Amino acid sequence: MSTAPNPAERAERARTFLKTHPGNADALRALGAALRGMGEDAAAEEAELDAIRASTRDPVLIEAAAALLDNDIPVAERILRARLKEKPTDVAAIRMMAEIAGRLGRYGDAETLLRRALALAPAFVAARANLATVLHRQNRSAEAIAELDRLLEGDPENAAHRNLKAAALGRIGGYEEAIALYESVLASHPAQPRVWMSYGHVLKTVGRQADSIAAYRKALEHAPGLGEVWWSLANLKTVRFADADIAAMQAALDGGGISDDDRFHLHFALGKALEDAKEDAKDAERSFGHYLKGNALRKAMLDYDAGEVSRLVRSAAALMSEVFFAERQGAGCPAPDPIFILGMPRAGSTLIEQILSSHPMIEGTQELPDIAAMARQLGGRKTRDADSAYPACLVDLSAHALAELGAEYLERTRIHRKTGRPVFIDKMPNNWAHTGFIHLILPNAKIIDARRHPLGCCFSNFKQHFARGQAFSYDLGDVGRYYRDYVTMMAVIDGALPGRVHRVFYEDMVRSTETEVRRLLDYVGVPFDPACLRFFENDRAVRTASSEQVRQPINREGMAQWQAFEPWLEPLKTELGPVLAAYPEVPPPASLLQ
Template sequence: MQKSDSPVNSVKQAITQGQFAQAIELANVAISGNSLAEQEHRDILYLQCVAHRQHQQPERAIAVAQTLLARNPDHARVYQEMGYAQQALGQKQLAASAFYQATLRNPSLVGSWRALSTLYPALGNPSAAEYAQQQVAYLSALPREILGARDLMHEGDLKLADQVCRQFLQRHKHHVEGMLLLAEIGIKLKLYTEAEFLLESSMELYPDHRATGIEYLKLLAKMGKFQKAHDCAQTLLAATPNSPTLLVAKASAMVGLGELDGAVETYRHVLQHNERQPNVYLLLGHALKARGDFDDAIAAYQRAYAIKPDLGDAYWSLANTKTYQFTEAERAKLLTLSESAETEIDDKIHMHFALGKAFEDSQLFEQSFTHYAQGNQLKQSQLQYDPRFIEEQVTAQMTAMTAEVFEHHNSAGHPAQDPIFIVGLPRAGSTLLEQILASHSMVDGTMELHNILALVSRLRGQKVAYPALLKSLDPDYLARFGQQYLDETKVYRSGAPLFIDKMPNNFVHIGLIKLILPNAKIIDARRDPMACCFSGFKQLFGEGQEFTYSLTNIGRYYRAYTRLMAHWDNVLPGAVLRVQHEDVIDDLEGQVKRILAYCNLPFEPQCLSFHQTRRVIKTPSSEQVRQPIYRSGLKQWENFSQYLDELTDVLSSG
């Protein structure tokens, strides 16, 4: 909260009273004093921009807006002010672009949509004008509190948005827009289970509310509940069978279920009706890549950036095949786009990671690290990751999950031996171990399953904190959780006695796994710390793994991980098989036999020729594990060693 006599409130009060010249002067004085906090500085600049526009000084308003956007490129209301100023100057195209940027960042800005609805017809874009008019009508019809809470959510004030929305729902129970908004806020807060309940309830009450259906589909995909997402999409398609949005959602769910042929066919069907859909080409490329059709995947990614040249994800998707070599022309185009003020931040992030890979392939390591660092810095600026979170989680697990707890629950849990969990850090060789095991006739490969994390999310919502509550849980609950896990994962299996659950982050929850499935096998994929951490730093993940975008954070995470794994070794001796990636490279046959023996599986020679196994692989290593073992990746980090002092210091301090 701003103090009543703060510079921000003084400027705001002057604007409210129509004293725009005084507001501008007060803002200048406040800025020249150099005593403002960063947020105050931003607020003052924004108000100064408003004052200049209201004082009929659009050029100065634009200059202030540009200064502020250089500091905070995602400030939606600044784009809106710039749009108004450019509109006053008769610069219709520039004004439309500014208002459009405002709506991208905050879709609740009715003023921007209203301005676009009048600008687009004059610019010869009637379809965009019609969409803008629809948005004006939709937002104008919302209850005032919901519109205000939506605005707060998009401006990043999730706590206040949640409070306003809940107060509204107390007075208007089961209001569809209120339930939808509360679910969206929950998703942003990563309260997925609560959001799922809200959306599922809303779907039952309002089955024809399209926005709720779309949000529900997106959440189910995020949670890895692909069968549920597929069924929901199918139901919604009954009413609108040709909806591209629903068809794409259905295809994406099919990818999650491993039904790649059907997914590829559906994506291509959507593209037949409208080829100029770069994001659908991206999804098509991902499905083709997962199927192992790399030439077709590359063509799809190239088609995506041909339609939208500044689509950073298309370039990163090419780089993320790990085998694609950018041409000189592509690299030059990427450099130009990554430096352009017109390129969106998310696109720049993808481009910097792609350029890092491109320069690394050319052995230009200084340029490569510069781009990796820029991409990570931009990505980190979008996150609110606190490295203390994982450290506190580890401490909580070590405190609660003692040897006595496992002794107390010795006979609890479900006795099934079906799952083989592969845990560790991303980029530690887990996909290679998964591919080796999935080559065995008695093992089904699946994908990164979210079921354990979903159970953890539910347990965290209880009165007693997770994991402390596990000690006092009724043994029947543990067995039921184990059965529920087996039931929910059945859809990903193909009939083999055993199956793989490869979710690296599950290392935190090994205690829970052993309580609900005491006979499950757990493999810890371990890799040299410098190689593992730097490989994570070079990787732009689709979602999660927020600790990887800083050398310090990833080093602290690695230290927390090894600390917790040592704890599991102590309280669950022999329960976890540690497999060192470098040992697999040096002695493939010996390590394969060791892994199979641990899993009580007979040796099968096809596990040594794992690269010939055809299956769905959705991780960044998908192309690498379709090749025989090679050693070239073991020491790649050494090419960058002179830039990694920060990481070295963190790892050595543990």
């Protein structure tokens, strides 16, 4: 009976073949695998990397690379699938297939492929760098940093790795280390406008506004047409553009040679500049024209289905009755730690967060993605077209399962808690869609609904370009429908769980700040603290679009900004329908679910 050759015999056969066929990728892969089996890791690493280099010279992979360069995903995928069927351990091909998955937003698939590549060739630096990027894009910043630290051990001066690590640190509140990394990159590579921009972002987050503006201006010295930098300046909300700035932005738009990404950012920035400078109705019309163009360009880049949110709301309304919650009373994780501030973006949630985090018992974190991620996982959808099992699947979860999910949330968010304060804030606005889920898994958590006048809130979303997410905001009809769905969902929760959610109307907070702050603190269950009225002195890091606004005393400036644009808001009014007429009254579910 024959036996398979042992690793030493396989290594010898591969070496013999390579003498007559030097640079053969298959033989080099075989040699690497054999050497791994013999425990000769250093020699195995050399063979594995030689195999990858040999593969990149293969005409088949060169053809696939050319297709990727042209962004011809179907052709590249067809070539690579055929290659991997024939040679399943071709690490270069595996990495290229991971790149395709990443471009399509299938980050889980990309991660699986990259981990396979690294299992076959642990020293494959490019694959590890790709893995760090994929983890970062999945908001798994700590894991991304771990991979980047491995890379930086071998190449401590690598600017790309340091830059990505700084970005990942910014996601989990490591702002000072992120600033130091950006500064080290810029010291050796000063002509990097996007690094200057990222540096400006983190400076803004920690409240160093003057330094942030200087960093953005430095980026524009190197790239005057970089639209995202102009928008970053506009997004500070406190910067007033000079005539020369407006002329420079218009020249960048008129000059051509810029990307659609630059173009829509420039339109948003010009819309804000002209809105701030407006002296008559003509300026408002020009401002709105830029907002309209910027939104249209951005919307065309996104695959947003407004019906998906409406279907979720209808499913929740059919499920989440008073009886449904009563049957599950006592389930979930009893920890009282989280305060969820939810609602529409641009509705005053950052103001509420800043007020609460000024209290010595409450820690502000940021907009945490975990609740939505857990809901997606429960939904089990593999493709965009597939039906989600969420929220119907909540019916089948036992009390123990709900408690485990609550504990999982606390564990996932622990990395964002930097102080010993007993209570922390999760300020993800879009969690309104999961209010019932939050109650089931964390029945003692506090839930605060930040609400603002429909026209003021929706128009503020329309003129805001968000760094990520909020795809509903780039069309007046979409944003109106989203607001209507949100109010419907909250009405469902109010009907099933009366008094569970504390609602803060932005206009009331502006007009009667102390009264509303005292109501808010009573709901949270902490004693009144005068620091909460001087929230603008709080020097905590703030990452949202309102970061500079909440560092100033409260004012009424934003309450009526939409009124100058009312002549163009008819599509929004039509979509809002009864919600607009009912504000600030909360309409019953039946009036909105018909």
